Amino acid sequence: MKPKKRVTIYDIAERLNITASSVSRALNNSNHVNEETKKLVLKTAAELNYKRNVLASNLRMGKSHTIGVVVPRINQNIFSNVIAGLEEVTNQQNYNMIICQSNESVAKEIKCVNALVNQHVDCIVISMSVETEDISHLRNVIDHGIQLIQFDRVATELETLKVINDNEQASMEAVEHLIKQGYKRIALLEGPQNLNIFKQRRDGYLKALKKHNIAVADELIMKNAWTKELGATATRQLLSLPQPPDAIFASTSDFSALGVLDVAHDMNIQVPSQLGICGYANEAFTELTNPSITTIDQFSMHMGRTIANLYFDELNNSEVAVTPKVISLKPELIIRSSTLRKG
Structure with a gap:
């Protein structure tokens, strides 16, 4: 059985014989659309089972509210706990996470990073694979205006936010x-x-x-x-x-x-x-x-929370940092x- 075609604002517009832009404004509760039209659009959207494309909407506003994470192996203590710590904070901020693992392969790491760039994530958090020497793919993240935070295994020569252990x-x-x-x-x-x-x-x-x-x-x-x-x-x-x-x-x-x-x-x-x-x-x-x-x-859970808090602190800080922050945690x-x- 083929999946049903996703209902769009154009389907609602066609049903009501109005423009797609009017439907969009009604769904976004714009003052430029009268109350009668808003009610009609909302009623029709419900009837057609319309689901808003949150990603597209966020991208129009310049944010995806999504953080991409690339780790060598999810099943290792440090990486699973970092992810848990990250998620604890990102959930509170209503952010989503996309988690990828490189399996210690630089080729897979590059593929993961490029996929996250193409998904227009707001931030990429990464710990490098054992094979990684050329860091061109990480420079590409910065070139796309995406915040890059390195942790644990980092490229020291790349000036980014970093959370490391002593x-x-x-x-x-x-x-x-x-x-x-x-x-x-x-x-x-x-x-x-x-x-x-x-x-x-x-x-x-x-x-x-x-x-x-x-x-x-x-x-x-x-x-x-x-x-x-x-x-x-x-x-x-x-x-x-x-x-x-x-x-x-x-x-x-x-x-x-x-x-x-x-x-x-x-x-x-x-x-x-x-x-x-x-x-x-x-x-x-x-x-x-x-x-x-x-x-x-x-203390990898704490490391995950620290990474997330560092991102949100930078996001909310209007001052331009002279040098990228490096936070060093003390293991025990x-x-x-x-x-x-x-x-």
Whole structure:
């Protein structure tokens, strides 16, 4: 069965033998249309089951009251919670949201961004994919006069509103905690260095070692170990070294840390006495594993609310900002059983 044709103002105009502009004015309660015509138009619109095209109406006024969101993966804690925090505020402002995920693909990210631009959204909120290096598609957003807000994974060279975490400080605190627990050879599982967050987490790791006069061992730094599978592969390599690590900081994600824990269990390595494990992101499962996993909470719900409030503050602020705002949030180290050797 074919869907019914959408009723338009032209159908109402034809039924009443008046102009479409008269129908439009009547539906918008204009003073240029008499009350009798307004009542007749409203009655006919109801009879024909006319539904107002809110998007078209908003576009005529220069606003769509819609925010587009592009995230790498919706099912990760930080991104799902950011979306929830965003939605909490946007609902209060009677704004709609369109949510897209890139699945860590730059090609899909570009497709999502372009689709949102073509939908004339008022704002695009984005956290970049691991593949993203060329940011031409993000410059295109700005060129179209659409507000761009970057969060978590951002292009630092692009001057936009940004909401980020203090990744360097959080990583430094995590590694210092491991050192205080007596771990001497601390390995790092790092993500792609084209992304700012993974560079910052590496910097925090290196600063902590330097602060405590621990030499950097290149063989303990494993590149691009940002999924459970890659984390497990990297862990097997690390544990096969002549001098294996006694702790692993999975700075990329808790999924990577879960890969470490799986390998430790398979190899009958005791956690935390023989191997300490720390993740990043405070995924829900980290409380449920045996042992529970030490991690870093990014307060992603708060981040989502902060992004939305930043947008509406800028929207309502008549003053022109000299430099785009960058809001940095402080994550928190959540210490659990996987690193507690000293109680």
